[in-house]
Amino acid sequence: MAMTHAQRLLAWYDRHRRTLPWRAPPGERTEPYRVWLSEIMLQQTTVATVGDYFRRFVERWPTVGTLAAAPLDEVLSAWAGLGYYARARNLHACARTVSEQLDGRFPEDESGLLALPGIGPYTAAAIRAIAFDRPASAVDGNVERVIARLFAIETPLPDARPEINARAAGLVPNKRPGDYAQAMMDLGATVCTPRSPRCVICPFIETCHARALNIAESLPQRAPKADRPTRRGLAFVLARSDGAILLRKRAPTGLLGGMDEVPSSAWREGKLTIAEALKEAPVPAKWQVMEGGVRHTFTHFHLELVVARATATTSRLARLAPGSAWCTLDKMTERALPTVMRKIIAHAVKG
DNA sequence: TAGTCGTGGCT
């Protein structure tokens, strides 16, 4: 009998398996805590970016209990720069639930995992497969691509998802399902790549329908994305005589929720009127509007910021709103500052 | 269901 897809893939995996910070040695299982933490970090984020964050997290918080005991603000600070900050808020909430209500153990069943904050269909399946070696079908962007090509599914995403999920589930083996899940993702990441797939070294070359039709690189097709608008605003960098800068805390949810920020005017579409934006300054001061500015792109809009600087005087310190605080430059790395805020500060300091 | 939610690397 011919080898199944799973058998071919596992044979390939045994030869090409990558060493990753969260991956246990061959034949061993990764602890559920490390699987969960890595999978949350890897959502919409590249392996290369996650590596250092993962190492820092497990060194500082080696167990789910230690993470649950940490203040949210410390977790957000450690997460700063990774993006999608709701993941960090949910990570912390999930750690507390597992620690306080589940005796520190992650559920092994799908419904139990799906009930936890930040764990959706993909992550629940990945945890079940990798941590508990259960035959769960973990379909991420890599697997979507592999399956769409293997079966030449030309329906654009996201409409193709039901068919892709069904096809993917049909390939999951009962033996080594954890290795199989990781192998599928490795295959998508290193062989069945979005552009210039390396079909000649693919374990599925003999059965891949897209390869046979010479349409592999064009799959999966995607529905066109809405174009991003541009929002504009004025950021206010207030510096104390010792160089400390005024920061404040953002609202707990929504864009950059719970993170620290440099005060700014509202970010609006359309032309920026400096005179109007200056009325939104956090304190009265002799604001100096700087040359140039900061550009940053979020998932669904571009942001263009002009930066205004001012020096604080003692008389204004008492006027600071609640949630505001001074931060010296050497302490800036300890704060929960998203990348766009670090860009603003760098621009202001550089002058 | 479709919009919200970051960032960096690659082409």
Add this chain to the structure above:
DNA sequence: TAGCCAAGACT
């Protein structure tokens, strides 16, 4: 340069 995409979840 500008768009694409990455181990998606939530509302």
